[in-house]
Amino acid sequence: MKTLVKTIAIALFSVVSVATFANNEANNPTKTQNFKVGMYQTINTLRMNVLVEKVVGKKLTVTLKDAQGKVLSQEIIAKGSDSYFGKFDMSNLSDGKYTFEITDGTEKIVKQVNLETTTPAESTRTIELN
Numbered sequence: 001m002k003t004l005v006k007t008i009a010i011a012l013f014s015v016v017s018v019a020t021f022a023n024n025e026a027n028n029p030t031k032t033q034n035f036k037v038g039m040y041q042t043i044n045t046l047r048m049n050v051l052v053e054k055v056v057g058k059k060l061t062v063t064l065k066d067a068q069g070k071v072l073s074q075e076i077i078a079k080g081s082d083s084y085f086g087k088f089d090m091s092n093l094s095d096g097k098y099t100f101e102i103t104d105g106t107e108k109i110v111k112q113v114n115l116e117t118t119t120p121a122e123s124t125r126t127i128e129l130n
Contacts, residue, residue: 035053046090048087051083052085054081
């Protein structure tokens with residue numbers, strides 16, 4: 001049981017890719033960006049932390065989807081707020097690719113996360129007598 005818990009705790013989160021759409025600052029340098037997103041995994045857990053800094057007056061939506069596009073979680077950040085800190089517990093999710101979408105209706109940032117459970121390799125030692 002301890003091995004199973006350790007195996008799950010050691011599961012790998014890797015940010016596979018960060019995709020930004022045409023309205024982002026990188027593609028349109030004259031337009032100001034309405035929000036910025038940061039993500040990181042809490043060490044030794046299956047919790048993903050999402051941080052958003054945004055312009056006051058814009059409502060944002062943070063959505064977690066599975067590989068088929070099914071919405072697993074959705075949070076709305078109020079217009080009056082200038083920041084958001086969300087914790088997403090992914091320990092009950094099966095292995096696979098998941099997508100975080102953060103949008104204000106005009107701009108959209110998409111971050112993909114790959115959830116993968118690995119099992120430690122067992123080494124066996126044998127002695128042969130010839």
